[in-house]
Amino acid sequence: MSLECAGHLLDLSRPRVMGILNVTPDSFSDGGRSATLDAALRNAEQMLADGAAMIDVGGESTRPGATPVSTEEELERVCPVVERLVSELGALVSIDTSNPQVMRETARLGAGMINDVRALNRDGALEAAADSGLPVCLMHMRGEPDTMQQDTHYAQSIEQEVRTFLAARIAACEAAGIARERLLLDPGFGFGKSLQDNLRLYHRMAQLHEFNLPLLIGTSRKSMIGNALGRAVEDRLAGNLALTALAVRDGARLFRVHDVAPTVDAVDMAWAVLQEGTIR
Numbered sequence: 001m002s003l004e005c006a007g008h009l010l011d012l013s014r015p016r017v018m019g020i021l022n023v024t025p026d027s028f029s030d031g032g033r034s035a036t037l038d039a040a041l042r043n044a045e046q047m048l049a050d051g052a053a054m055i056d057v058g059g060e061s062t063r064p065g066a067t068p069v070s071t072e073e074e075l076e077r078v079c080p081v082v083e084r085l086v087s088e089l090g091a092l093v094s095i096d097t098s099n100p101q102v103m104r105e106t107a108r109l110g111a112g113m114i115n116d117v118r119a120l121n122r123d124g125a126l127e128a129a130a131d132s133g134l135p136v137c138l139m140h141m142r143g144e145p146d147t148m149q150q151d152t153h154y155a156q157s158i159e160q161e162v163r164t165f166l167a168a169r170i171a172a173c174e175a176a177g178i179a180r181e182r183l184l185l186d187p188g189f190g191f192g193k194s195l196q197d198n199l200r201l202y203h204r205m206a207q208l209h210e211f212n213l214p215l216l217i218g219t220s221r222k223s224m225i226g227n228a229l230g231r232a233v234e235d236r237l238a239g240n241l242a243l244t245a246l247a248v249r250d251g252a253r254l255f256r257v258h259d260v261a262p263t264v265d266a267v268d269m270a271w272a273v274l275q276e277g278t279i280r
């Protein structure tokens with residue numbers, strides 16, 4: 001099970017780690033674009049050295065209440081970073097965006113995957129993703145970041161809600177000419193879900209193998225861990241390593257994390273057990 005990502009072949013026959021690279025101003029204390037750009041590149045270089053298979057670059061915060069960013073601003077944030085990650089580090093880059101123009105421009109700059117937390121629901125997104133030829137991660141979110149945490153009650157079970165949603169988005173992609181083989185699925189932990197929803201969904205993630213598509217998991221530093229353990233955002237690594245090991249056993253293949261080196265070890269250790277003792 002390999003994905004063609006703009007000249008990179010991403011081998012998902014074993015679990016891999018995706019490093020998070022935030023280029024939103026609120027993720028940098030010093031502000032200042034050039035400082036941001038150099039810092040971002042150093043951060044990415046370290047994550048790749050630590051074993052990340054790819055880097056997820058996001059220019060728009062999806063936190064509830066985050067101020068929406070204009071297309072121009074999002075492009076200004078992500079394009080210089082994507083361009084240099086590809087040209088200087090030869091990195092496999094996924095673009096974390098819902099904006100069709102950002103998808104098109106970053107694909108042109110060499111991005112290798114589209115990671116859209118809104119599952120291509122924005123006008124023009126399906127066409128932009130189809131035209132890019134890139135793999136696409138479809139993630140479940142209920143509502144929009146501003147409203148998603150208000151109504152976290154589901155008519156049906158959370159797992160049924162997610163399966164129904166992802167089935168519909170897969171169909172929309174196929175109808176838009178995006179081959180099924182280009183898709184990855186993600187339950188969207190923390191997006192419009194209560195702690196109970198997140199835990200229940202995590203425990204049942206293997207149900208998503210019915211779609212026979214690679215699963216991407218993004219729980220790193222999230223409130224699911226904070227609420228379960230009573231840990232501040234900077235103290236959630238151990239919790240996420242536990243979650244990661246569980247998901248490796250449940251067949252997840254891509255892990256979107258802040259802490260690459262420890263997660264690579266957790267993934268490789270869990271994988272070694274599942275492979276009956278083969279190491280790396």
Ligand SMILES: Cn1c(SCC(=O)Nc2ccccc2)nc2c(=O)[nH]c(N)nc21
Nearest residue numbers: 062096115137139186188189218221222
């Ligand atoms: C872009 N993106 C995000 S951003 C939210 C986040 O990291 N919050 C957060 C970060 C740090 C601390 C607390 C919360 N989460 C996912 C995910 O779960 N899956 C996929 N595919 N993409 C994703």
